[in-house]
Amino acid sequence: MTSEIDLRGTDTSGTDTSGTDTSGTTTAGGSPAVPEQGANAREFARAQRSIPGGVNSPVRAFRSVGGTPRFMVSAQGPYITDSEGREYVDLVCSWGPAVLGHAHPEVVKAVQDAAARGLSFGATTPPETDLAELVRARVTAGGVAPIEKLRLVSTGTEATMTAIRLARGFTGRDVLIKFAGHYHGHSDPLLAEAGSGLATLALPASAGVPAATAALTIVLPYNDLDAVRTAFEEFGQQIAAIIVEAAPANMGVVPPAPGFNAALAATAHEHGALLIVDEVLTGFRVGSAGWWGLENAPAPDGVVVHPYTPDLVTFGKVVGGGMPLAALGGRADVMDHLAPLGPVYQAGTLSGNPIAVAAGLSTLRLADAAVYEKLDAASLIISDAVSSAFAEAGVAHSLQRAGSLFSFTFGSDVAPRDYADVQRQEAFRYAPFFHSMLDAGVSLPPSVYEAWFVSAAHDDTAIGRIVDALPAAAQAAAAATPA
Ligand SMILES: Cc1ncc(COP(=O)(O)O)c(C=O)c1O
Numbered sequence: 001m002t003s004e005i006d007l008r009g010t011d012t013s014g015t016d017t018s019g020t021d022t023s024g025t026t027t028a029g030g031s032p033a034v035p036e037q038g039a040n041a042r043e044f045a046r047a048q049r050s051i052p053g054g055v056n057s058p059v060r061a062f063r064s065v066g067g068t069p070r071f072m073v074s075a076q077g078p079y080i081t082d083s084e085g086r087e088y089v090d091l092v093c094s095w096g097p098a099v100l101g102h103a104h105p106e107v108v109k110a111v112q113d114a115a116a117r118g119l120s121f122g123a124t125t126p127p128e129t130d131l132a133e134l135v136r137a138r139v140t141a142g143g144v145a146p147i148e149k150l151r152l153v154s155t156g157t158e159a160t161m162t163a164i165r166l167a168r169g170f171t172g173r174d175v176l177i178k179f180a181g182h183y184h185g186h187s188d189p190l191l192a193e194a195g196s197g198l199a200t201l202a203l204p205a206s207a208g209v210p211a212a213t214a215a216l217t218i219v220l221p222y223n224d225l226d227a228v229r230t231a232f233e234e235f236g237q238q239i240a241a242i243i244v245e246a247a248p249a250n251m252g253v254v255p256p257a258p259g260f261n262a263a264l265a266a267t268a269h270e271h272g273a274l275l276i277v278d279e280v281l282t283g284f285r286v287g288s289a290g291w292w293g294l295e296n297a298p299a300p301d302g303v304v305v306h307p308y309t310p311d312l313v314t315f316g317k318v319v320g321g322g323m324p325l326a327a328l329g330g331r332a333d334v335m336d337h338l339a340p341l342g343p344v345y346q347a348g349t350l351s352g353n354p355i356a357v358a359a360g361l362s363t364l365r366l367a368d369a370a371v372y373e374k375l376d377a378a379s380l381i382i383s384d385a386v387s388s389a390f391a392e393a394g395v396a397h398s399l400q401r402a403g404s405l406f407s408f409t410f411g412s413d414v415a416p417r418d419y420a421d422v423q424r425q426e427a428f429r430y431a432p433f434f435h436s437m438l439d440a441g442v443s444l445p446p447s448v449y450e451a452w453f454v455s456a457a458h459d460d461t462a463i464g465r466i467v468d469a470l471p472a473a474a475q476a477a478a479a480a481t482p483a
């Protein structure tokens with residue numbers, strides 16, 4: 001145990017309660033760290049005076065695990081370094097984008113070159129079309145290419161917000177279906193029973209969303225086709241779209257039952273509604289063509305077991321290579337309803353920003369089949385090692401995977417299928433596990449409701465550090481008691 005433990009519990013006081021680091025912490029490369037003691041606690045206190053909760057996104061706040069968020073200063077490959085000079089193996093990977101590992105030299109070079117040509121033009125640039133073409137070409141499976149047109153925006157929130165406005169404008173209908181525990185960013189209509197930070201903070205919905213807006217979103221239990229069919233029987237003529245995470249990873253990972261996404265597409269289409277598949281998190285992370293690509297890849301006999309074609313797909317995270325860039329794409333006839341061709345308005349001063357486009361293009365060009373093989377391999381080794389450590393320590397748990405994404409639920413070996421199942425778990429086991437890992441130099445998502453992210457840079461050394469940290473952390477989870 002290092003002095004990291006001393007920093008816990010420092011919150012709004014502004015007092016530096018940290019102890020003296022006598023741990024002799026070394027970096028992964030073996031060189032001695034020169035920690036600036038107490039810097040995380042000091043920075044957190046300072047941040048809270050000027051920034052609500054000290055964070056610019058609630059998921060960073062350590063609210064469900066307690067303690068002091070680490071204030072990061074740099075990241076390279078599979079490692080991230082905090083204000084005290086401590087280096088962690090990073091299993092958050094910027095919540096998804098860092099698929100190649102942090103600061104890949106070629107991506108950094110592309111960004112530097114683009115920056116030298118100008119930071120933002122507010123005018124159209126050739127690389128935006130390059131990126132649209134690359135996404136169109138990559139998202140194909142079994143001869144189907146669902147991305148006929150693509151528009152670039154700046155965040156996943158904007159991508160899904162625009163997708164639902166477009167679906168409403170295209171169909172002339174107002175009602176949306178979303179699933180409990182799914183997170184699609186923070187636009188008003190999509191915040192009901194959302195996963196991610198709302199799950200972490202146990203918020204059923206957000207204050208500030210007008211009741212009239214919330215009333216137009218039907219929230220259904222995930223993986224429950226009967227519920228979807230019943231909703232369409234009752235409101236079919238009013239439903240503009242179903243929006244679904246391609247493979248949910250914001251209530252932990254809860255993959256779709258085989259054929260579920262295909263059945264959603266069929267049901268929506270039967271009733272004149274659209275299917276919006278949200279691949280902000282899964283897109284270009286779980287595979288070259290996202291989760292849709294995995295589900296629609298022909299088996300060796302050439303058969304796609306449950307084929308489906310989404311009407312709209314949203315991307316974010318990896319598509320921007322760590323810069324603020326996201327996208328929505330899909331059927332040309334639907335996409336052409338966007339202004340300036342059509343009546344559905346969408347815009348953005350920084351949409352298609354040249355630096356972000358350079359990062360995205362460079363990342364996607366580098367993310368070849370070998371990268372996805374590395375991701376899959378690292379993910380398997382790490383998730384199996386964690387699961388074994390829990391088993392060894394007698395911690396009942398289930399491990400769920402969606403491609404290289406994975407997460408754990410506690411208290412049962414029965415894998416949850418929906419948000420209600422997820423919420424029944426022994427969530428109290430996660431905080432001591434998380435802090436034990438953090439103390440040992442492994443940074444996990446600070447919530448049991450988030451997926452773990454690996455990168456192609458997670459090599460044997462990084463994985464070894466994770467594996468070494470596991471027995472003590474699993475013991476901490478085993479010893480945990482409800483608050
Ligand atoms: C599936 C999904 N959709 C949308 C979003 C929103 O993206 P952003 O945080 O870029 O607004 C996220 C994650 O944050 C996500 O995981």
Ligand SMILES: NCC(=O)CCC(=O)O
Nearest residue numbers: 057059095196249250450
């Ligand atoms: N899985 C949750 C996210 O990726 C969200 C990140 C954020 O809101 O900062």
